[in-house]
Each structure stands twice: as structure tokens, then as C-alpha cells.
Amino acid sequence: MTDQSKNPQNESLADSELSELAPGAELQQHSVDAAPIALGAVGWVRWMWRQLITMRTALQLLFLLAVASIPGSVFPQRTQSPLKVRQYFDENPTTAPILDRIGMFDVYGSSWFSAIYILLMISLVGCIIPRARVHWKSSRSLPPVAPRNLLRLRHSSTIQVSKTPSEVSQEFFPVLQKYLATKRWRTVVSELDANDPTSGYVSAERGYLRETGNLIFHLAIVVILISVAAGSLFGYRGQILVREGTSITNVLSQYDAFTPGRLFNTESLVPFNITLTDLAVTYEDTGIKAGTALDYAATISYRETPDSPLEKRTIGVNDPLNIGNSSMFLVGHGYAPRFEVRDAKGNLVFDDAVIFLPQDSNMTSTGVVKVADTDPQLGLQIIFAPTAVVTEQQGPHSLFPDLIDPKAFMSAWIGDLGLDTGRPQNVYTLDKTNLKRIGFEEIAVGETWDLPKNAGSVKLVGVDQFATFNIASDPAQNWALVGAILAIVGVIAGLYIQRRRMWVRVVTRDGQTWIEIAAMSRYEDVDVSSVVESITQFCASHFGVERFAEVTNEEKSH
Amino acid sequence: MAINESYAQISNILVYGSMGAYTFAMFSFATSFAQGRDTEINPSNGRKAGNIAMSLTWLGTFILGAGVLFRGLSASRVPWGNMYEFSISGTFGVMLVLMLISLKRDIRWLGLFIILPALLSLGLAITVLYTESAQLIPALKSYWLLIHVSAAVVSAGVFSIGGVVTILQMMVSRVENRVAAGLTPGRFEAVARRVPNAEVLDVFAYKVHAFVFPLWTFTVVAGAIWARSAWGRYWGWDPKETWAFITWVGYAAYLHARITVGWKGNRAAWIALAAFATFIFNYFIVNFFFQGLHVYSGK
Ligand code: HEM
Numbered sequence: 001m002t003d004q005s006k007n008p009q010n011e012s013l014a015d016s017e018l019s020e021l022a023p024g025a026e027l028q029q030h031s032v033d034a035a036p037i038a039l040g041a042v043g044w045v046r047w048m049w050r051q052l053i054t055m056r057t058a059l060q061l062l063f064l065l066a067v068a069s070i071p072g073s074v075f076p077q078r079t080q081s082p083l084k085v086r087q088y089f090d091e092n093p094t095t096a097p098i099l100d101r102i103g104m105f106d107v108y109g110s111s112w113f114s115a116i117y118i119l120l121m122i123s124l125v126g127c128i129i130p131r132a133r134v135h136w137k138s139s140r141s142l143p144p145v146a147p148r149n150l151l152r153l154r155h156s157s158t159i160q161v162s163k164t165p166s167e168v169s170q171e172f173f174p175v176l177q178k179y180l181a182t183k184r185w186r187t188v189v190s191e192l193d194a195n196d197p198t199s200g201y202v203s204a205e206r207g208y209l210r211e212t213g214n215l216i217f218h219l220a221i222v223v224i225l226i227s228v229a230a231g232s233l234f235g236y237r238g239q240i241l242v243r244e245g246t247s248i249t250n251v252l253s254q255y256d257a258f259t260p261g262r263l264f265n266t267e268s269l270v271p272f273n274i275t276l277t278d279l280a281v282t283y284e285d286t287g288i289k290a291g292t293a294l295d296y297a298a299t300i301s302y303r304e305t306p307d308s309p310l311e312k313r314t315i316g317v318n319d320p321l322n323i324g325n326s327s328m329f330l331v332g333h334g335y336a337p338r339f340e341v342r343d344a345k346g347n348l349v350f351d352d353a354v355i356f357l358p359q360d361s362n363m364t365s366t367g368v369v370k371v372a373d374t375d376p377q378l379g380l381q382i383i384f385a386p387t388a389v390v391t392e393q394q395g396p397h398s399l400f401p402d403l404i405d406p407k408a409f410m411s412a413w414i415g416d417l418g419l420d421t422g423r424p425q426n427v428y429t430l431d432k433t434n435l436k437r438i439g440f441e442e443i444a445v446g447e448t449w450d451l452p453k454n455a456g457s458v459k460l461v462g463v464d465q466f467a468t469f470n471i472a473s474d475p476a477q478n479w480a481l482v483g484a485i486l487a488i489v490g491v492i493a494g495l496y497i498q499r500r501r502m503w504v505r506v507v508t509r510d511g512q513t514w515i516e517i518a519a520m521s522r523y524e525d526v527d528v529s530s531v532v533e534s535i536t537q538f539c540a541s542h543f544g545v546e547r548f549a550e551v552t553n554e555e556k557s558h
Numbered sequence: 559m560a561i562n563e564s565y566a567q568i569s570n571i572l573v574y575g576s577m578g579a580y581t582f583a584m585f586s587f588a589t590s591f592a593q594g595r596d597t598e599i600n601p602s603n604g605r606k607a608g609n610i611a612m613s614l615t616w617l618g619t620f621i622l623g624a625g626v627l628f629r630g631l632s633a634s635r636v637p638w639g640n641m642y643e644f645s646i647s648g649t650f651g652v653m654l655v656l657m658l659i660s661l662k663r664d665i666r667w668l669g670l671f672i673i674l675p676a677l678l679s680l681g682l683a684i685t686v687l688y689t690e691s692a693q694l695i696p697a698l699k700s701y702w703l704l705i706h707v708s709a710a711v712v713s714a715g716v717f718s719i720g721g722v723v724t725i726l727q728m729m730v731s732r733v734e735n736r737v738a739a740g741l742t743p744g745r746f747e748a749v750a751r752r753v754p755n756a757e758v759l760d761v762f763a764y765k766v767h768a769f770v771f772p773l774w775t776f777t778v779v780a781g782a783i784w785a786r787s788a789w790g791r792y793w794g795w796d797p798k799e800t801w802a803f804i805t806w807v808g809y810a811a812y813l814h815a816r817i818t819v820g821w822k823g824n825r826a827a828w829i830a831l832a833a834f835a836t837f838i839f840n841y842f843i844v845n846f847f848f849q850g851l852h853v854y855s856g857k
Binding site: 069073107228237320331480 | 768786789790796
């Protein structure tokens with residue numbers, strides 16, 4: 001039971017004090033505005049605006065944002081795993097298109113999600129500006145006038161002293177004021193006026209930084225929201241695979257996958273150039289996690305622009321290369337077996353390392369070799385296993401991700417590779433419409449397979465590695481970080497600092513001189529009583545009083 | 559790097575040992591609870607058993623701390639690479655926070671209600687979630703991960719204490735409301751007699767939540783910084799990230815309801831519990847059933 005019901009007078013006094021202390025209070029009242037009935041368009045807009053910037057609306061929007069983000073964690077998202085989205089469509093052919101229409105596969109880019117956070121942002125700004133104005137004024141004003149009867153406040157106490165009120169006012173109040181200043185209270189003294197017996201008091205206030213922190217926190221949320229939006233509009237993400245010993249330039253055509261932001265300009269890609277000199281991967285070789293990659297490191301040399309000097313460094317996991325706004329992250333690796341293909345006459349028609357895509361954690365990988373210069377054309381579909389075995393159930397596969405017993409399992413196809421159709425070609429698959437299979441063989445490094453039907457020969461010369469890099473640019477990410485730091489600093493100030501007011505008054509009761517002490521706080525602040533206690537202690541020891549009565553109304557009401 | 563198997567075994571023994579100490583502590587708390595009728599009239603009721611329980615809890619917490627330490631030493635890394643390790647570290651976090659609070663205020667009344675879930679969590683860890691000590695996958699090797707997870711472990715501890723206090727508050731206020739309405743106290747009478755009144759619990763719960771909110775904000779930010787160095791983006795709406803955000807919003811809503819709207823008692827309590835539910839959901843459900851980059855539960 002609170003003392004509200006028990007002490008209405010006290011509470012109504014505190015209430016008026018509270019609304020003065022609470023800068024947001026007058027804003028909250030907007031929520032009880034009735035909708036205008038005949039105000040026309042302007043009136044409606046104004047009314048909606050006022051609704052939007054109320055605390056209640058902001059809270060509802062915040063709650064809505066949380067609820068709206070749930071489906072994105074339940075349904076697969078295009079931006080994260082397009083393959084899983086396709087799989088979902090295959091498995092749920094009836095519901096998937098409906099879900100798609102309401103944006104369930106791209107929740108965080110959907111219009112309704114954006115609508116919520118844009119409204120929230122506007123609402124926040126609408127709240128912050130008036131509050132900042134009020135706070136600016138209040139932080140330069142003097143501590144407030146004391147309530148008429150301090151002992152009615154919830155936390156108060158009183159002591160009797162053997163001095164006259166004017167002595168207390170003239171001698172003690174300056175001492176008290178100095179003491180409070182050392183405790184970072186802002187103070188003002190009201191001199192005792194003979195005509196008004198309640199006029200002699202010290203008024204003090206502290207904790208203005210609470211509201212400052214609060215405003216910073218909410219402003220920081222706006223900064224974060226804008227940065228996230230800007231980053232996704234003006235940034236890009238993409239993936240590039242680079243073989244050991246080769247180099248790539250940061251231009252669109254080099255990417256295996258590229259997702260630009262809606263407002264990203266491809267021409268603004270920084271054309272840095274990277275050569276992968278070495279890729280080192282270490283594996284756990286014992287225990288239950290045998291085969292897990294323990295670490296990758298890519299040694300590269302690079303130029304930031306075509307004219308800048310060549311530099312060297314390694315890129316590790318969690319240790320990206322940053323160039324301008326773009327960053328390059330090592331996220332994976334794989335094998336690029338090197339093949340030599342000769343035609344029937346023994347001429348070398350193909351000599352290259354080919355990127356194979358890993359299919360499982362032991363790096364069983366698949367890839368194709370396309371030889372267009374022979375007649376008929378030749379295609380090889382290959383499973384590569386770094387530590388090869390063949391079993392009944394799984395066929396050829398790898399037992400361990402490192403190169404212990406590497407083998408290539410190849411099926412050879414001849415005919416037309418379909419390279420001239422003009423359709424974009426997938427380098428990782430064979431278009432078998434016009435191909436005929438001529439044989440299957442497994443070979444180890446250094447071995448050669450003489451193809452049937454006099455189609456030439458294939459040799460597995462060696463095995464290179466390749467690295468998978470994510471390249472991403474988020475021009476607003478530093479702003480997001482600034483916002484995050486401000487949010488943390490602000491919320492700490494806003495929650496841990498207490499805004500308190502305190503008064504010490506000298507009065508005459510029953511012909512005796514009494515000092516009354518009271519403190520209050522706008523916020524959840526159970527420790528206000530300790531303020532009263534310590535100031536009472538200070539007064540008591542100053543006047544050499546040993547016994548005093550603490551009148552906390554809280555206790556009286558129990 | 560090789561795993562030191564004997565350290566891993568020592569760790570297991572210590573974890574079992576702490577469960578033993580906590581079990582005895584639980585019995586002592588229960589005894590204290592049974593004796594502690596009308597603590598307002600006779601505050602010494604159940605004191606002795608309560609003191610024994612607190613000592614045992616300290617003991618258990620030290621042993622558990624050593625168990626967590628040896629688990630880390632066995633793989634020469636911080637011990638939170640999978641859900642087993644996160645559970646023992648998290649439980650240690652809860653108990654450590656509880657012990658630290660106990661230095662400042664008398665919280666024997668809270669002991670029974672914290673130690674039960676702590677034992678449950680340890681039991682679950684060692685039976686269902688247990689994973690052998692092993693090295694981390696590369697993405698988990700980052701000092702931002704260390705910072706992120708340490709903050710998450712402490713937050714988990716404080717959230718849990720906040721949740722328990724909130725539940726107690728709701729029970730007690732039900733009793734108080736019934737009594738005020740002239741009804742019988744109802745089924746939570748036994749609890750209500752042994753813990754502080756609803757208003758005190760309400761303020762305590764608020765303090766706990768207000769303390770942890772900045773820490774959780776920091777946890778999410780540290781996670782974002784780690785994500786940016788590991789995957790190239792600081793926020794990708796991965797299920798784990800999404801639910802961390804939802805938890806953050808939930809507690810922000812609670813603080814708003816308390817501070818700005820002025821809700822007290824049950825209405826605010828429900829929001830706090832809902833926020834806590836999203837935290838638990840993230841830990842158990844999202845780790846096991848949702849696909850995402852963060853999934854490193856080791857199962
Ligand atoms: C339009 C939107 C918002 C408005 C109008 C608003 C308003 C307020 C107000 C008036 C307070 C002051 C409490 C006090 O008087 O001390 C406050 C506190 C707080 N707000 Fe908001 N808020 C908004 C959005 C948010 C959002 C999006 C969050 C983050 C999730 C948030 C988190 C907090 C927190 C944690 C506090 C407590 C800190 C403190 O008391 O200083 N607010 N808010």
C-alpha cells in the first residue's frame with residue numbers, strides 16, 4: 001500500500017511539484033486529447049502529429065517494432081539465405097507466395113517494417129526537441145521555492161536548536177550552502193524576512209545530468225536508426241573467391257555475388273587490387289571436433305588504388321582488411337585442383353586451377369572443367385576429396401578436410417557445352433542437354449586418365465586453395481558506433497543519476513527555533529531518505545544537538 | 559592446441575561438487591523457510607538454518623567458479639564456447655551476483671527461490687547440454703566475443719534475479735490484495751509471510767532491472783562489434799540478434815512503464831516477466847531450433 005490514499009494533501013502538493021520536475025509531463029497530456037470533429041485537414045494533421053509524439057504512441061511503436069521483427073527470425077530471409085527461401089517455396093507451394101506478398105521473406109526490408117521505424121523515429125524526434133528545450137531552460141534556472149510545509153513531504157525531519165531564527169539564517173545558512181556546494185548541489189538562500197515566518201530557507205537541487213543523459217540516450221537511438229537505414233541504402237555486400245597466386249580487382253565483374261543498397265552507385269567501388277599469396281588453414285586433428293578448422297590466415301599483397309604502393313599483410317578471421325569504406329573479411333576457403341587437358345593429338349588445351357565449391361565440413365567439393373577448344377567439346381564433372389574414400393552409401397567423399405589423400409572422381413562428357421547460346425553460364429555446373437557421357441574414373445595427384453573414345457587425356461597436376469572473402473561497405477557504420485556509445489553513456493547517466501531537491505528551513509514553533517529538512521525526487525528513488533538523514537546529521541552536529549526526530553511520512557503511514 | 563583432459567575432468571568433478579553444496583544449501587534454505595513463520599514478529603525464526611544455507615551457497619559458488627575456471631584452462635580459452643559452458647558460466651554469474659548483493663543487504667529470503675533454478679540449470683547443463691571440451695571455431699576467437707559473452711553472462715544473472723523477485727512480488731501482492739479485500743490470503747500465503755512486502759519487492763525488482771539495462775545495451779553493442787569483425791556487418795537480423803533486440807525493447811518498455819507512465823506493481827511486473835521470457839527463449843529455443851550464424855551450441 002502506498003501512502004497516496006492515506007495522505008492526499010501531501011500527495012497533491014508533491015504532484016504539482018512533480019509535474020514541474022517532469023519535463024515530459026505536459027506532452028503526455030496530449031494523449032487524452034479527443035479527436036477533432038470538425039477541424040478540417042490541418043486540424044487532423046495537427047491532431048495526428050500530437051498523437052504521434054506522445055509517450056504512449058512511442059511505446060506502442062517500440063513494442064510493435066519488437067513484434068514485427070519476430071517473423072524474420074522464424075521464416076528464412078532472402079538477404080541471409082536465398083537458398084533456404086527457395087527450399088521453403090518448394091516445400092510450401094501454396095502458402096509461400098502469400099507469405100512472400102506480405103514480405104515475410106524480407107521482413108527487415110519490407111515497407112511495413114520501415115514504416116514502423118520511420119514513425120518511431122519521427123515520434124522520438126518530436127519528443128526530444130520539446131524536452132530538450134524545457135531541459136535547457138530548467139538547467140539554467142535556480143532551485144525552486146520551498147513548499148510551505150516541509151514536514152508534509154514524505155521524506156523530512158526536524159531538529160530543535162538553541163539559536164534564534166535570524167542567527168541560523170545569517171550564520172548557519174552560508175555554512176550549509178558551502179557544504180552543499182561541495183556535494184555538487186546547486187543552492188539558493190532565501191533570507192529570513194521578518195514579515196514572513198516561512199521565508200528563511202536554503203533550497204538545493206542536483207542531478208540535472210540525469211535528464212541530459214536521458215536526452216542523449218534518445219537522441220542516440222535516432223542516430224542509430226538513421227545510420228542503419230543509411231548503411232543499407234548506400235552500402236553493398238558481396239562475395240569474391242580468390243585462388244592462391246591470383247589477384248582480383250574490386251570491380252563488379254569479379255564478384256560471385258553482389259547485393260547493392262538501393263542507392264548504391266557501382267561506380268563508387270574503390271578499385272583496389274589484391275593478390276592472395278598464401279592461405280594457411282589449421283585443423284583440429286584429434287578429439288570429437290577433429291576436422292574443425294581452428295584458424296585461417298590469408299597472406300595478401302595489395303594496392304589501395306592502382307597507383308598506390310604495394311603493401312603486404314595477413315587477413316585472419318575476425319581481422320578484416322579495411323580500405324576506405326570497404327572491408328574485406330575472410331569467411332571461408334576451399335580447394336582449386338589444377339588440371340591439364342590434352343586433345344587426341346597431345347596438344348595442351350586446358351591448364352588451370354579450378355575453384356571447387358565445398359559441400360560438407362570435410363571439404364568434399366564439386367566443380368566442373370569446360371574445354372571449349374576441342375571438337376567435340378569436352379566437359380568434366382568432378383568430385384574432389386582431400387582425404388578420399390568411397391563407400392556404398394555415400395559414394396566418393398572426404399573423411400578429413402586437409403590434403404591427406406586427395407583424389408578427383410571424374411565423369412567425362414562430350415558434345416556441345418552450350419557456351420554459344422548467349423545465356424549466362426554457371427561456372428559450377430554442366431549444361432548436359434547436348435552432352436553425352438563417355439566414362440568415369442578416379443585419379444590421384446600426378447595421375448593421368450586417358451579418356452575413352454579417343455577424346456584426349458586429363459591429368460590432376462596439383463591442388464591449390466582458394467579463399468572466400470566477403471567485401472562489404474557500410475558508409476554509416478561509424479555513425480552507428482557513435483550512436484551506440486552515446487546510448488550507453490546516456491542511459492547510464494539517465495538511470496543511475498538521481499535528480500533531487502532539498503530544502504532546509506528555519507521556523508519558530510511554540511517559541512522555540514526549529515530547523516526543518518525535507519527532500520524529494522521525481523523518480524523511483526528509495527534513497528531520498530538518506531539525503532534527509534545526512535543533512536539532518538550535518539545540522540545536528542553543527543549545533544551540537546544529539547537527539548532529533550526524523551519525520552518520514554512513509555514510516556508514519558505504516 | 560591440444561585439450562587438457564585432466565583439467566576437463568577436474569572441472570566436471572567441481573561442477574558436481576558445487577551441485578552437492580547447492581543441494582545442501584537448498585535443504586537449509588528450505589528448513590529456514592519452514593521455520594521462518596512471521597519473520598516480522600520474530601525475526602530470529604529460521605535464522606540459523608538461513609545462515610548455514612548462505613555459507614553453503616558461498617561454498618558452492620566458489621567450487622562452481624573453480625569448475626568454470628578449469629573448464630577454460632582445459633582448452634586454454636574462456637569457458638563459453640558452447641551451451642554447456644555458457645550454462646555453467648551463466649549459473650556462476652547468477653550466484654556471484656546474488657552473493658555480491660548479499661554483502662549489502664539481507665537476502666536470505668531470496669535464497670531458496672534462486673538456488674532452485676540454479677540447480678535446475680546446472681542439472682540440465684551436465685545431463686542434456688554436456689559437450690566435451692574442445693577448441694572454438696575460428697569466428698568465436700575474438701576478444702570482443704569475450705567481452706560480449708562476459709557481459710551476457712552477468713546480464714543473464716541479473717535478469718534471472720530480477721525475474722525471480724518479480725514473480726515473488728506478484729505472489730505477495732496477490733496475497734495483499736486478497737487480504738485488503740477481506741478474502742483469505744490464498745495459496746501464496748506461505749511465501750508472502752517470509753519475504754518482504756510487495757512494495758519493497760517492487761522497488762527491489764526495479765533497481766535490479768535499472769542496473770542491468772545499460773549492461774544489456776552494452777552486451778548487444780559488443781555483440782554487434784564482434785559480428786562486424788567476424789562477418790562484415792554489425793547487424794544482420796540473425797535470429798539471435800533479433801531476439802537480443804526484442805529483449806532489449808522489452809526491458810526498455812518496462813523501464814518506460816515504470817518511470818514515465820508511472821505503472822507499479824503487477825502491470826509493470828508483467829512486462830518485466832515478458833522481457834525475461836524473451837531472454838530465456840533466445841537462449842534455449844533460438845539456440846536449438848533456429849538457423850543462424852550464432853548457432854554454436856555444440857550439439
Ligand atoms: C518517441 C519515443 C520515446 C519517448 C517519447 C520517450 C520518452 C522517455 C521519457 C520521457 C523518459 C524519461 C524518464 C524520465 O523522466 O526520467 C524516457 C526514459 C527512458 N527511455 Fe524513452 N522514450 C522514447 C523512446 C525510447 C526508446 C526507443 C527507447 C529504447 C528502447 C527508450 C528507452 C528509455 C529508457 C531506457 C529510459 C529510462 C532512462 C531514464 O529514466 O532516464 N525510449 N523515455
